[in-house]
Amino acid sequence: MPLSTSLSDADLIERSWRDPEDFALLFDRHAGHIHRYVARRLGDDTADDVVSETFLAAFRQRRDYDTARPEALPWLYGFATNFIRRHRRAETHRYKAYSKVGVLPDADDAAQQALERASAHAVRRPLAQALASLKARDRDVLLLVAWADLTYEEVAGALSIPIGTVRSRLNRARAIVRGALGSTDPTMEQTS
């Protein structure tokens, strides 16, 4: 059992080659991170499904894991990103809805909606609108950096793309976001 706490993710995955149930320890380490990231993009209910699909897919491909990488979180974000893409329309719809009314369509209850509306100040709505307008692949890179806190190298590994592509996609996405923030209309704060 102590190995469960002292092993790197790579070691744990390698151990799961022999003892498949040990993969659940990787779930315990990282499912919370993945769920919260996906929930920010798609809401809790879809995040439940995406997390389940992510770990099942990762489990089935665990023998392909590059054990030279001690931390598996970027690898898991790669699977999650693939499953998120299946919900691309729902994601953009979500951001657009927020940009219009200052509340997410899947907000839990009236009280939370009121809270969100109150905090959806002049910056956040155009930001959500900008996210909705991004190409999906650019949005993936931007949010893996901003929300999942991955480095450029980790994003490149997660999405299996060259690091130069990470930079160009990120620059493109940030230019659009900056443009949206630059045109922020302070009067929007009063409209909710």
Place this chain on the structure above:
Amino acid sequence: MNDLTDLTELRDLFAGKAHPTADRLAPARAALLAEARTERRPRARKVGLRRVMLAGGLVAAMTAGAIAVQTFKPAAPASAAEVLRLAAEAAIATPWPEPRDDQYLHYEQIAESRPEKGIPDPGTRRITGEFWESVDGSRPRLSWAKPEKSSPHRGRGEYKQLQTLCPGQGGPAYADLRGWPTDQEQLRHKLAEYGKETFFKKDIWRAGTSILSSPMPPKLQAAIFKIAATLPGIEVEELKDATGKTGIAVTRVDNRSRESFIFDKTSYVFLGGQELVPGRGREVWSITRPQITDVLPAWSKSLKLMKCP
């Protein structure tokens, strides 16, 4: 606009999204475990066969034979319960300055994983790790894993990690363990409860093993050994710990594995443990050089801090 303003604003967007509860994640975890168990099933016959051999009192000669494992011998020096009683006394008698909440527990853990013959596996793995754990869990945990240079695994080197202790992740902090009961019945209940919340279900032995894998209050360690002495299926054997030192071990045998606590043969001080799953492999681990320190090493400042979601 400042170059980083856009990313800062973006990081704040929907940042109030809460960390999912264990209940929320439970169905996904159950689905994963169900699939994992399906994959494991075909090996059952082989495991069963090996277990019969072990039960017959045979010596299990493992791959490469570096660590000899012997089953219980009638000439063993003491009963399992007696060894655990002596270990409980040794735990309390061993000098251990009580750490302050703002300090760190710094210790070394040596762990070795070894497959059995015929099982597809990358081979023996031996890792020495140094850990700095915040006594009250309020500060990040520092890990420094140092695999053997002779390890045959490709690309594997050392890694260092600075990790925030997140709610629901990792074991209890030392300061939390101070609050655990040492009364037998209450502690038994606490271990079962802890096991239920974690990977170990209601298995008191496994829950205890996971707690014992880092420095802990001596009275609690002693109480765990006393409870272990009352569990069914325990026996005495001689085992080497991960440092190669031969000790006296108490092994709990169940239908899945043989899990052992290893003690010094003369002082009965706790050295570490071993888990052997017949037909699949084993892991042996030891804790060495436990000490108390005020600060993390300076080099840890250059590490990226892993935060909670």
